[in-house]
Amino acid sequence: MTTVTNKTDNTGDVRLSGISKTYDNGFTAVHPLDLTVPQGSFFALLGASGCGKTTTLRMIAGLEEPSSGTVHLGEQNVTALPPYKRPVNTVFQSYALFPHLDIFENVAFGLRRRGIKSVKKQVEDMLDLVQLGEQARKKPHQLSGGQQQRVAVARALINHPKVLLLDEPLGALDLKLRRQMQLELKRIQTEVGITFVHVTHDQEEAMTMADTVAVMNAGRVEQLGSPADLYENPRTTFVANFLGTSNFIEAEVDTKNGDDIVLKAGGGKLVLPEARCSAPTATGGKVLVGVRPEKISLTHADDAGDIPEGRNRITGRIADSSFIGVSTQYVVDSPVCPEFEVYAQNIDRDARLVPGTEVVLHWNPAHTFGLDAAQDIDAGIQEEAAV
Amino acid sequence: MTFVKWLKRNLVVIAGLLTLGYLLLPNVVVTVFSFNNPKGRFNYEWQQFSLDAWKDPCGVADMCGSLSVSLQIAFWATIGATVLGTMIAFALVRYRFRARGAVNSLIFLPMAMPEVVMAASLLTLFLNMGAQLGFWTILIAHIMFCLSFVVTAVKARVMSMDPRLEQAAQDLYAGPFQTFVRVTLPIAAPGIAAGAMLAFALSFDDFIITNFNAGSTVTFPMFVWGSAQRGTPVQINVIGTAMFVVAVLFVLASMVISNRRNKQKA
Amino acid sequence: MATLTEAPPPLTPTAPEKKPPRKRGRLVPYWLLLPGILWLLVFFALPMIYQASTSVQTGSLEAGYKVTWHFATYWDALSEYYPQFLRSVLYAGSATILCLILGYPLAYLIAFRAGRWRNLIMILVIAPFFTSFLIRTLAWKTILADGGPVVGALNTLHVLDVTSWLGMTQGDRVLATPLAVVCGLTYNFLPFMVLPLYTSLERIDPRLHEAAGDLYAKPVTTFRKVTFPLSMPGVVSGTLLTFIPAAGDYVNADLLGSTDTRMVGNVIQTQFLRILDYPTAAALSFILMAAILVMVTVYIRRSGTEDLV
Numbered sequence: 005m006t007t008v009t010n011k012t013d014n015t016g017d018v019r020l021s022g023i024s025k026t027y028d029n030g031f032t033a034v035h036p037l038d039l040t041v042p043q044g045s046f047f048a049l050l051g052a053s054g055c056g057k058t059t060t061l062r063m064i065a066g067l068e069e070p071s072s073g074t075v076h077l078g079e080q081n082v083t084a085l086p087p088y089k090r091p092v093n094t095v096f097q098s099y100a101l102f103p104h105l106d107i108f109e110n111v112a113f114g115l116r117r118r119g120i121k122s123v124k125k126q127v128e129d130m131l132d133l134v135q136l137g138e139q140a141r142k143k144p145h146q147l148s149g150g151q152q153q154r155v156a157v158a159r160a161l162i163n164h165p166k167v168l169l170l171d172e173p174l175g176a177l178d179l180k181l182r183r184q185m186q187l188e189l190k191r192i193q194t195e196v197g198i199t200f201v202h203v204t205h206d207q208e209e210a211m212t213m214a215d216t217v218a219v220m221n222a223g224r225v226e227q228l229g230s231p232a233d234l235y236e237n238p239r240t241t242f243v244a245n246f247l248g249t250s251n252f253i254e255a256e257v258d259t260k261n262g263d264d265i266v267l268k269a270g271g272g273k274l275v276l277p278e279a280r281c282s283a284p285t286a287t288g289g290k291v292l293v294g295v296r297p298e299k300i301s302l303t304h305a306d307d308a309g310d311i312p313e314g315r316n317r318i319t320g321r322i323a324d325s326s327f328i329g330v331s332t333q334y335v336v337d338s339p340v341c342p343e344f345e346v347y348a349q350n351i352d353r354d355a356r357l358v359p360g361t362e363v364v365l366h367w368n369p370a371h372t373f374g375l376d377a378a379q380d381i382d383a384g385i386q387e388e389a390a391v
Numbered sequence: 392m393t394f395v396k397w398l399k400r401n402l403v404v405i406a407g408l409l410t411l412g413y414l415l416l417p418n419v420v421v422t423v424f425s426f427n428n429p430k431g432r433f434n435y436e437w438q439q440f441s442l443d444a445w446k447d448p449c450g451v452a453d454m455c456g457s458l459s460v461s462l463q464i465a466f467w468a469t470i471g472a473t474v475l476g477t478m479i480a481f482a483l484v485r486y487r488f489r490a491r492g493a494v495n496s497l498i499f500l501p502m503a504m505p506e507v508v509m510a511a512s513l514l515t516l517f518l519n520m521g522a523q524l525g526f527w528t529i530l531i532a533h534i535m536f537c538l539s540f541v542v543t544a545v546k547a548r549v550m551s552m553d554p555r556l557e558q559a560a561q562d563l564y565a566g567p568f569q570t571f572v573r574v575t576l577p578i579a580a581p582g583i584a585a586g587a588m589l590a591f592a593l594s595f596d597d598f599i600i601t602n603f604n605a606g607s608t609v610t611f612p613m614f615v616w617g618s619a620q621r622g623t624p625v626q627i628n629v630i631g632t633a634m635f636v637v638a639v640l641f642v643l644a645s646m647v648i649s650n651r652r653n654k655q656k657a
Numbered sequence: 658m659a660t661l662t663e664a665p666p667p668l669t670p671t672a673p674e675k676k677p678p679r680k681r682g683r684l685v686p687y688w689l690l691l692p693g694i695l696w697l698l699v700f701f702a703l704p705m706i707y708q709a710s711t712s713v714q715t716g717s718l719e720a721g722y723k724v725t726w727h728f729a730t731y732w733d734a735l736s737e738y739y740p741q742f743l744r745s746v747l748y749a750g751s752a753t754i755l756c757l758i759l760g761y762p763l764a765y766l767i768a769f770r771a772g773r774w775r776n777l778i779m780i781l782v783i784a785p786f787f788t789s790f791l792i793r794t795l796a797w798k799t800i801l802a803d804g805g806p807v808v809g810a811l812n813t814l815h816v817l818d819v820t821s822w823l824g825m826t827q828g829d830r831v832l833a834t835p836l837a838v839v840c841g842l843t844y845n846f847l848p849f850m851v852l853p854l855y856t857s858l859e860r861i862d863p864r865l866h867e868a869a870g871d872l873y874a875k876p877v878t879t880f881r882k883v884t885f886p887l888s889m890p891g892v893v894s895g896t897l898l899t900f901i902p903a904a905g906d907y908v909n910a911d912l913l914g915s916t917d918t919r920m921v922g923n924v925i926q927t928q929f930l931r932i933l934d935y936p937t938a939a940a941l942s943f944i945l946m947a948a949i950l951v952m953v954t955v956y957i958r959r960s961g962t963e964d965l966v
Contacts, residue, residue, distance in 0.1 A: 065558075065562055066562075067558050067561070087558070087561040087562050088562070088564045088569075088570075089564075092562075093562055093563065094558075094559070096559055096562075097555070098553075098555070100553060100555035100556050100558065101559075102556060102559070102560075102578075103556075103578065104577045104578055113560070113563045113565070114563035114564050117560075117563060117564040117569055117573075118564050159563065160562075163563065163564070403762050403766060403770065404762075404770050406762035406763075406766075407762040407764075407765065407766030407767070407770075408763075410759045410760065410762060410763040410847070410851075411763055411781060411782070413759065413844065414763075414781070414782060414847055415781060415785065416796075416800060417796035417800070417844065418784075418785050418788055420796040420799050420800055421788060421792055421793060421796050424796070424799065435795075435798050436799070436802065475693035475696060476693060478689040478690070478693055479689065479694065481689055482685075482687075482689035482690045485686075486686030487686075488686040488690070494694060497694060497702065500701070501697070503897070503901055503949070503950070503953060504901070505901055505902060505904055505905020505906075505922070505946070505949060506905055507905040507906075507907060507922045507926065507942060508905060508942045508945055508946045509701065511708065511929050511938055511942045512704035512705050512707065512708035512942065513700060513701075513704045514929060515707045515935065515939060516700070516703060516704040516707045519707055531700055532700065534696060534700075535696060535697065535700040538693055538696065538697060542693075592787065595789075596786065596790055598790070598791060599905075599906075599907070599908070599922075602926075603929065603930065611789060612789050612790075615789055615791040615792055615795070616908075619791070619795055619912055623795060627795075628792065630789075630792075631788040631789060631792040631793070632788070634788055634789075635784055635787050635788045637787070638786075638787035639780060639784050642780050642784070646776060
């Protein structure tokens with residue numbers, strides 16, 4: 005191993021080229037996939053169960069043999085290496101702590117297997133780091149879920165892996181503990197600077213923790229980017245629905261106006277920046293116009309004249325409203341979209357906005373995104389609910 | 392009235408304890424009659440208290456020899472059946488292979504077969520092969536019928552084992568051999584131990600299959616059978632009682648130890 | 658923290674490109690299976706074939722036996738020994754039913770009512786195994802001895818009148834009667850009933866009893882509609898584990914019975930080891946095996962349980 009100076013150190017890069025997995029029964033879990041995770045980043049693979057994210061992770065770990073393609077760690081091709089020869093470690097789903105060994109021996113396991121004799125100091129330091137110094141001689145089943153999770157992290161990190169793989173590491177914890185552990189893991193990652201590849205089905209978890217998120221669906225990466233990018237500018241209905249909620253209007257391309265596209269929807273016109281449209285934009289082409297519920301303002305039909313020029317607007321009637329503290333969520337029945345969702349911050353509540361009221365919905369065109377209309381509008385919705 | 396109510400509520404307990412009594416009564420008789428000083432050759436009627444048999448347990452010709460034969464066969468049969476059975480159990484749980492159904496049937500059939508059928512057919516084989524009946528034929532037969540029970544016991548344990556534990560070991564730099572020795576084997580150990588104990592008990596106590604395939608070799612159950620025809624020495628009861636007591640003490644001791652260990656750790 | 662940011666300890670350098678691709682031993686399961694399966698094939702399956710061939714041979718011990726496809730042996734064996742076959746089914750069936758009746762309360766007691774005594778009772782159920790079953794069976798000779806307390810009590814309670822009317826006993830004797838044999842069989846195979854029953858009862862969530870009670874079921878109804886159906890897997894495997902060995906047993910019939918209580922096991926044993934009429938013995942044991950396999954298959958089908966042991 006040649007020593008590379010720190011700035012250009014890329015030994016922690018994970019590079020997947022054309023990697024795929026097809027099982028003996030013909031099921032393809034992962035279609036050929038190219039992916040590069042840069043050294044030191046916190047990378048999340050997000051998707052519903054069965055989307056291939058865990059299989060991808062297991063191929064990096066060496067627990068699953070790829071049907072094609074290669075896995076590189078830095079410059080090293082590890083595709084043919086068994087898991088015990090790869091410089092990566094895994095935090096398993098439901099932790100897989102060895103029930104017959106105590107916490108100390110669990111954490112020391114990897115060091116001992118590599119023939120390191122004096123493990124005491126290292127293990128104790130590591131247990132202190134995860135605040136489990138007192139529990140060293142207990143068996144895993146005597147610890148709480150959160151403590152077990154920390155043991156699993158300690159057991160992997162003590163080996164100084166180049167990459168730490170986390171397979172739904174917080175799946176077994178309750179909501180409050182999850183939030184706490186998310187911050188904790190993020191803190192550890194920042195401190196140790198190791199590449200983390202994190203598999204999760206929880207979009208909020210992925211967005212909170214990761215620098216880069218790859219959204220996977222049916223064995224393919226749908227979109228890859230920073231959490232904000234994915235949220236603000238989804239390129240498929242799956243991503244738009246899986247990350248948060250989106251409203252869709254079916255529209256037709258009318259004309260182009262500089263950098264903007266003008267679309268016809270129902271009787272009205274909508275404006276969409278061309279840069280935010282992932283669909284073909286020939287005149288007459290169909291486009292799904294998307295907008296997030298919290299970007300939309302709601303104005304009583306009587307005050308429609310007060311709405312500034314240049315905003316996208318559609319009309320409708322409030323079908324339902326529910327007050328949830330920080331905001332009020334409205335469902336608006338509109339000719340162009342039957343169930344338009346609007347989240348309005350509770351700052352100046354208009355008391356007239358009750359179900360049955362005629363309203364105008366309007367938003368900044370810059371918050372609009374355009375998608376190919378040939379997709380299933382509901383893609384990604386049920387999957388998230390099913391998890 | 393309250394008594395009737397109590398009786399109603401505890402009827403199942405009383406019935407269960409009566410069954411337990413039925414199960415234990417012969418052992419009580421065996422123990423009591425180990426202190427008997429019988430008049431004739433048979434130890435079926437109580438005469439008077441005596442410690443003679445306990446003072447000289449090997450005082451009967453050939454009995455302790457047969458006991459040692461039985462212990463040796465049980466020991467080797469346990470090892471053989473446990474090793475072969477554990478291997479099969481791992482293959483069944485951990486791997487996919489052709490002819491799984493046939494293998495499962497072959498494991499199941501010996502348990503669903505009356506002993507006398509297996510005994511007779513095995514004897515046919517040995518006679519046809521011209522094999523010398525004795526220690527080795529008994530051992531072969533015992534490994535054969537203990538095997539299925541070991542497979543069942545080990546399989547149950549391995550099936551309940553999380554495969555991620557082995558993957559975790561591999562992920563933590565343990566090669567296949569290390570993984571097996573450090574993780575798989577310790578976790579499967581209770582199942583293997585249960586299978587081995589079952590095999591030992593089955594082998595040690597087997598009479599029917601042994602009787603067919605023993606030739607002139609005499610195991611302890613065969614000695615008892617023979618003495619039931621010729622005359623039952625009190626020493627038989629001494630051995631029976633001693634084994635019962637040793638077994639109960641052994642189990643109780645291991646329970647106390649594991650209890651204490653758990654309490655310390657908690 | 659310093660420990661973590663240190664350079665990772667070097668792993669063994671490897672050059673995987675030069676090595677042939679790793680074989681994930683597809684042969685491993687076959688190697689694991691090979692010795693054990695071979696053992697069963699040679700010492701369990703092959704003997705069955707030998708026995709089948711023996712059953713259609715004719716000849717004598719002195720002149721040797723030859724395969725002559727003499728199927729009449731089967732017919733002769735059946736017509737000569739059908740009483741023993743009937744007795745085997747009858748005795749084993751009675752013992753199985755008795756085991757179920759006696760064993761169920763005990764299994765129930767261990768599963769739901771024993772509390773901290775559970776382990777002790779379990780030990781007491783298993784421990785007798787460690788005393789040779791022949792010794793324990795001989796103890797029944799003492800317990801059921803003529804004029805002994807048990808027989809006396811049964812006589813006083815007029816139980817013997819009933820059993821004698823049923824043909825199970827004769828006069829005021831129990832020993833050397835069918836009753837003694839059934840009693841011995843029941844005793845010997847009772848643990849094989851109790852243990853599977855306990856296993857399946859133990860899996861039942863006790864809250865189901867409370868739920869049934871909450872939904873207006875009386876205790877008896879709760880048992881009939883909830884507990885018993887849920888324990889069916891245990892009942893099925895318990896009855897099989899009791900019936901099969903009991904039907905082939907000859908020890909109880911020999912030690913506790915008389916020449917009038919001989920079962921098919923006794924016949925096979927005598928033919929094989931004393932009379933040395935191998936074809937007849939082989940035919941008998943083949944019939945027994947076939948009969949049991951058929952009964953077991955039908956029974957499993959009808960009870961709708963596929964998982965056995």
